[in-house]
Amino acid sequence: MTIVLQARNVCGLLALGADHLAHQGERCESRAGPVIAVPTPVMSVYERPTERVLQSSRRDANPFFHLAESLWMLSGRDDSAFLDHYVRDFGSRFAETGGIIHGAYGDRWRRRFGVDQLDAAVRRLRENQDDRQIVLQMWDCRDQAHVVEYLGKVQTGENDLLGSWRDRPCNTHVYLRVRREPAGHKMGVPFYNLLLDLTVCCRSNDIVYGAYGANAVHFSVLQEYLAGRIGVGVGRMYQLSNNFHGYVEVLNVIGDPRHLLEEVDLYEEGEITAMPIGEVWDCWDADLGIFTRWHDDLWGLPPDADWFDYPDGAANLWFPTVAAPVCQSMWLWRAGRRRDAAEWCSQIEASDWRQACEEWMIRRINK
Numbered sequence: 001m002t003i004v005l006q007a008r009n010v011c012g013l014l015a016l017g018a019d020h021l022a023h024q025g026e027r028c029e030s031r032a033g034p035v036i037a038v039p040t041p042v043m044s045v046y047e048r049p050t051e052r053v054l055q056s057s058r059r060d061a062n063p064f065f066h067l068a069e070s071l072w073m074l075s076g077r078d079d080s081a082f083l084d085h086y087v088r089d090f091g092s093r094f095a096e097t098g099g100i101i102h103g104a105y106g107d108r109w110r111r112r113f114g115v116d117q118l119d120a121a122v123r124r125l126r127e128n129q130d131d132r133q134i135v136l137q138m139w140d141c142r143d144q145a146h147v148v149e150y151l152g153k154v155q156t157g158e159n160d161l162l163g164s165w166r167d168r169p170c171n172t173h174v175y176l177r178v179r180r181e182p183a184g185h186k187m188g189v190p191f192y193n194l195l196l197d198l199t200v201c202c203r204s205n206d207i208v209y210g211a212y213g214a215n216a217v218h219f220s221v222l223q224e225y226l227a228g229r230i231g232v233g234v235g236r237m238y239q240l241s242n243n244f245h246g247y248v249e250v251l252n253v254i255g256d257p258r259h260l261l262e263e264v265d266l267y268e269e270g271e272i273t274a275m276p277i278g279e280v281w282d283c284w285d286a287d288l289g290i291f292t293r294w295h296d297d298l299w300g301l302p303p304d305a306d307w308f309d310y311p312d313g314a315a316n317l318w319f320p321t322v323a324a325p326v327c328q329s330m331w332l333w334r335a336g337r338r339r340d341a342a343e344w345c346s347q348i349e350a351s352d353w354r355q356a357c358e359e360w361m362i363r364r365i366n367k
Helices: 010-024 063-074 080-084 090-094 105-112 117-127 207-230 248-254 257-262 281-298 318-334 338-345 351-365
Strands: 003-007 026-028 035-037 042-046 135-137 147-150 153-156 171-186 189-202 233-241 244-247
Touching: 003 010, 010 035, 010 042, 010 207, 010 244, 010 248, 010 257, 035 248, 042 207, 063 080, 063 105, 063 207, 063 281, 063 318, 063 351, 080 090, 105 117, 117 135, 117 171, 117 207, 171 207, 189 207, 207 233, 207 244, 207 248, 207 281, 244 248, 281 318, 318 338, 318 351, 338 351
Parallel strands: 003 042, 189 233
Antiparallel strands: 026 035, 035 244, 042 233, 135 171, 147 153, 171 189
């Protein structure tokens, strides 16, 4: 049977997932080392998926990487160079010859199959909010001989099942549904909020770095982006993990899951809040393009460079007030300018991202 774990946000689900592994998991081998795995699929239900930033010192998540990779995906990129700034050996572990990440979700969402799947999904759900045929595809089973040209780039079939790759998608499909949630009555007539629910299917899910780490951020950002462009609210997120596991070595570092269960949820306590990633959704993709060009220029600067300001005129203020200072902070940190990095961390407007980034730096300074 399928196990269902449900919590307010990713912080609660990490604790529940680790506890479930401790009680129901079995030790087995994987290509990346011994794991503790649950012998049945597991469904994780996020009641508030936009509360996506882990705060646990035991987990010690890299918030800089999680935010940057989410934007890398929505940009449709597949280059490891972007991600190497945040995890230095990412490309050496996962990229093919030439620095391309074969399994890059964003490239598959936006161009790999000859269509921008995100634009198509938005268009269909704007036209018909009862559409139940919206599937985003990440798994590529095309024949090697298949060729399609899209946006001037030739795509060749790259069979994930039969090919030999350093990286292939763990998450294979996303399903979308607009749901009507009762919201009260006006003049005796019921009215509803329209909410976008997202279900993501994963063939193999490490709960620490995958399910409740990077994936919780990637897919909730995707969900919020799509909901904003469709013109509805963010609903629940469902994460179906066919193989739900944790690597023994990593689980040992996190320690007894009871300690995770005892940690205070700063979202629930009201000490941090989630800031919307957009307001002017028709301009969001244009703002993303400005951000990625600025980001690439930033990381091309020498370590002692004078400051490189973010361009004026963003319609969506989340980019200059959250995304940019997060990336600026890491650039300064990598340049060895830790005092400057801490100063830019303090300017991150979203309290959840600011808290996580500052704590990440403090833990390393205090080592």
